[in-house]
Amino acid sequence: MTPFTVTFYSYKGGVGRSLLAANIGVLCARRGKTLLWDLDIEAPGLHNIPGLTPSKPVKEGFFEWMIAWQESGKASNKADFGKLLKLACQTPEQDRLFILPAYGDNKDFAGLFQSIRWDDFLVRDLDIGLALFRGILDAFGKAGFETVLLDSRTGITDIGGLLAALLPHATVLVGNYGRQNTRGLAHVWQALHSASEGRIAARGTLPRLTRLLVASPIPDISDLRAQGQEIWKESFGLTLSELDTIPFDSRLLFTEELYAATRPETPVAKAYNDLERRIDKVRQQVIAESESARRSDDARPDLVVRRNKDRHEQGKSFEERVAHLLRLLGYSVEREQLIDSNRVDLVARKRADFGREELYLVECKDHQSVIPKETVQIFKTWLDGPTASQMQARGMVVAARDFSPAARSFAREQGIQALTFDELERSLFDFSPYLARIRQRYEASALASNYVDQYLILEKQPDEKTVLMLPHALEWVSGAGSRLWLVLGDYGTGKSTLVERFAYELARNCENNSESPIPVEINLRQFPNAISLESLIREHLEAELRTVLNPEIVLHLLEAGRVVLLLDSFDEMGVAQAGRSVEEQFRQLVRPTASSGRNPRANRVLITSRSHFFRDNSSARQAVQGGDKLFEADSALGKAARAFDATLDMLPVFTKEQIAEYLQKRLGIVEGDQARRFIEERYGLQDIASTPQLLDMIVASLPDLIKQGEKVTTGSLYLTYTTRWLNTIRLSQGEVNVEHMRDLLERMACELWSRPRNQIHYTDLAVLLHHEGGLARSLDSERVDLELRTASFLVRSADGYYRFSHRSFLEFFFARALFRALQEGHFAEVLTYGRINPEATAFLLDLTESAQQSSDKLTEAIRTILADTSEFIVRGLASRERARSTGEYSDAQAVVEHLQKMLLAEKKKRS
Known part of the structure; x- marks a missing residue:
């Protein structure tokens, strides 16, 4: 898997080529994992740029690795590449930017350079050199690097030709306005013409080379600048629109500061950004062309076989x-x-x-x-x-x-x-114990007895409302449809249930049929920091079987059609903690599906996720409602999935019939019917109950409340439901205690109440948490984000924005904030967030009524606070007439009146 590769070349030195590559690396790393590879072999030292210098001393670099490879007889095996991967150092400016230094600190790099017999593999046997460097690039690609930037040697050299013409997808040619420099660079530009036309066989399967021109660094002296531009036009015969110009900044002569990171508003940084955008367009085009070619190959396997025979006889013997x-x-x-x-x-x-x-x-x-x-x-x-x-x-x-x-x-x-x-x-691996665990876990779960047949909305059959999930899934695993299958749905619609049921069915089939594909079922929520598909498989099987298995075995069996990967909860992977972009994480997981494998069952991967990761919100709603524009708009991640020829089907919410069936299976006919009527009669519950996960929580909450002899209200039901998550479902070793987390949710509700889209970015969460003291300052947004991901009543978008999954939860937590404000005496402050709607008022009345009904358990102090608070509210409203005329506090006034009635009743009772 070759990463997108860009070479930075200059005919002469002193044009800021290395600093340009470093700044482009900073910008590329914001998109995905990026490597800066120092191949300016006669004048190396890229890692000495202050913003790139690793925090730990550099013991060895590429030169030392090359000498060891050379002494081993040029046996460039995986162990060699593995050692080289370890030499890549993380930079301080950007978590996803790494640098491969040319040599170790305090080493005689000139002596190291002289010790390498470059001619052996760059002149006498170029095939060895090509195989070596391509092997290195592939190794970095497998390690998760999306982009590799090569800082090349200057002048007309053997390695310069390799780096500029044969290895990269794009070559950036950097020069200044000097006539000598420009004409020399123009000669190299012309020499790369064959590569740009796709006429160099040594490039192998790489697409045509893209050439980009950069003038650097150019002072702002208008008359001289115009003369220099004429030299470029004369030498290259190009319009100036095809030339990127990096302005001169005298500070860079002394500091080598990475302006892309430290001074983004400067003209220099803006020029870097412009160039990076051009490079990224080339990257997107390369991805699109490679995936298009792969799909064409899949459509005509006869041509692929014939082409492969020509390339390498009949493939592997x-x-x-x-x-x-x-x-x-x-x-x-x-x-x-x-x-x-x-x-x-x-x-x-x-x-x-x-x-x-x-x-x-x-x-x-x-x-x-x-x-x-x-x-x-x-x-x-x-x-x-x-x-x-x-x-x-x-x-x-x-x-x-x-x-x-x-x-x-x-x-x-x-x-x-x-x-x-x-x-x-x-015989590669005995999966019998693993399959037995899948069967036993399912059969011992409540799901086995309460399972309700699930349906799917298929994007390739939009006229059909729904199809049964299980028969369709079994057809898919047998070779029908795309190798990559995404099942999307809003939170709690039963995506995990689908995976568990499907895995169980496949595990049962394996009992009687040795040819049935083996399900490798992984809940991605449990492995938030898995950095690759290999590490994910290894960690999962080690956790399941307490044994270490080479993940290459599973990937081989996947390619052979003997294993199917079922990956649940992609949206809950800890991409922020792993330091990887969402797209990078996704590509890592699904990369096997890019290959057709040995048969139609090969390289089958199922991924489930919340809809908004792959669809925009409007499309997700239309899909659930069965609209005409069922599968119209993909998000950026959805477009990445399309590059792998993915099918994106939808998992709809429960119908009334499915709700009734579930309630009867869970509670029996009589109690199930009672529960159904209860749900239908309460505000919001019918809508919420259509989400299977919430229906399960509702059913789990109702018996407890009724058994305790309480009057069941919507507010008390929501309180029981959310309290259960706060106390039991969150991370077992959560750093945010229950009270602070409840406070955060209430503050979130207040913040979101008046926002048009009712959402907040996760980086703002820690600020809300630290609103009051008592929390360690080391508790950051990333940790809070990780804990909130388990809340089923919250939705997190792909770009990190949280919202409440249903409007009623926003209303509930806002009412909780109001209720607490009543107790603490700052009710008017909460009212500044906006008008209280009837639904939030209903929640608030439920909460205050519940507290009043249990007054025998309340302390005298709480009664006093309530009394004082009600009087405070009356004073703060100014007048009933003003409240009614503006409509702003009408519901608040209703709350006040209700509280006053309760307090009056309490006084009569006490007297």
Whole structure:
């Protein structure tokens, strides 16, 4: 997976090329994980720019790694790349900006440079150099880097040609207005013309090279500037609109300050931004073209096969495929060796217990017919040879199709492993305990007995109102539709239920059918800081089975169509904590779906998410309501999903029939019908009950309230529901205590009450929390954000804005704030947030009535506060006439009158 790669090149030095690359790196890192790679090999030192200097000393850099690679015989394996990845250092200016230094601190970089035999792989055997650098770029891509910026050597050099012409998607050519510099740069511009036309075969599958011109740094001296522009027009034959100009700033001669981060309003920083926008347009075009090409390949697999045969004969041989499986099983594999004059296909070794070594001679039989007994007998004579016997080698025969019964019987008698390729593949990992956990967890849950058939609204069948979820999901996993399937819905519509039920059904199928795909079911909420798909799979299986599994096994089985990934709650991943953009996180998770794999069932990934991550809010509402514009508008993340040819289907809320069915299954016929009538008769409950998660919470709350002998009101129901989240559902080790979190929710409601969109950014949450003392200043917005993500009555948008999931929750928490204001004597202050609507008033009346009914448990002090507060409100309203004329405090006055009546009744009762 090659990241988007940009080379910064200059014909001569002194034009601010490295500083330009550094500032573009700062800007790119705001979008996604970015690497600055110092390849100015004769004048390196990019990591000495103050804003890029890592906080820890740099022990080694690219030069030291190259020397080790060279001394190892140019064996550029994964271990080499892994070591290089560790040399990338995080910069202090931007969490997602990393730098790969050329050398370690206090090292003799000139001596290191001279120790590397550059000509060996840049002149004598360019293929080795290309493979090396492309391998490095792919390794960084797999590590999550979206963009790699290469700071190139100046002049006409071998490595300059490699970096400017063969590796990047775009090359930025930087020069000044000097005639010598400009004409030299124009010569390089012309030399790159073939690459820009797509006529350089060594670029491989890369698209045409994009060339960008930058003049830097240019002083604002009008007459001389005009002369310099004429030189550019003469040398390049281009209009000046195709030239980006970086203005001169004398401070940069002394400070090398990263203006993109520190002085964004300066002309220099604005010029950097303009260039970065042009680069990003190229990036977007590259992504779109690559995905379009992939979709075309998927539509014509016959052309792809033919093209692949031309490129690399017939792709991986059968022996290579078997060797790959053995490596996944932990063996080191050597190809084709002559042992006792017999040419053995593979030799596989693995360390066993107590220092012993398992050694297998492996024969690979890519025959379409079954393997006869005679083939195994001949192989047995090889194992009995003197060299093989001395090696204490065991035997393994792997067949493409099958063995005859006689061949299997003979192999068993002689201790020879006789396996088909499919059998060897299935032996990679025993998923039986994992599947048993999925079945047992589901069958032990309340969901098993209360499950109500779910429906889907399919974007490719907009005329059909709904289809049953489970049959459609089973068709999808069998190879129908797009490999990437997104099921979207508003909060609590049952997305997790869908995943659990689907996983259970697949796990049951695996009991009786070994070919049924294995569900790997992961709730992304539990792994907020997983930085890659590999780490996510590893952490999940380790948590489930207490064992460490190579995630490459799962990804291989996914490509083979033997595993399906079910990823729930994408919207609840901790992207802020992991330091990754939402789009970057998404691309990491779904990248296998970009490949068609071995069969139609291959690389199938299901992701569930709240709708607003992939749709704008209006589209999400229309989808639930069944409007004509069901699947019209995608968000930015939705467009990223389309690049992977995703299908985005909707999970609607419950119908009245589904609500009734659930209540009967949960409570029985009689009590279920009573609960249904109760819900229909209370404000807002019918609407809320259509959301399965809230329906479950309503049902869970009602019996407790009724059992306690309380009069059940809408306010008391909401109080029970939200209190349950505050006390039990939040993070078990939450840093914000219950009272402060309740205070935050009430303050949020007050803040959002008068805002047009009723939303607030998560970075403003800590300010609300710290409104009153008592909290550690170290408690930041990121931590508060992470805790609030578990609240089902809140919705968090992809760009970090919170709103209440339903208007009634906003009204409830605003009423809570009013109620507390009554107790604490600052009711008039809360009224400044705006007029109280009837629904909030109803909540407030419920809350105050509930407190008054339990007055025998209240202290005398609380009664006094209520009395004093009511008198304070009356004084603050000025007059009943003014309140009624403006309409501003009419509902507040109703609250006052209600409180006065209650207090009067309380006084009569006491007297």
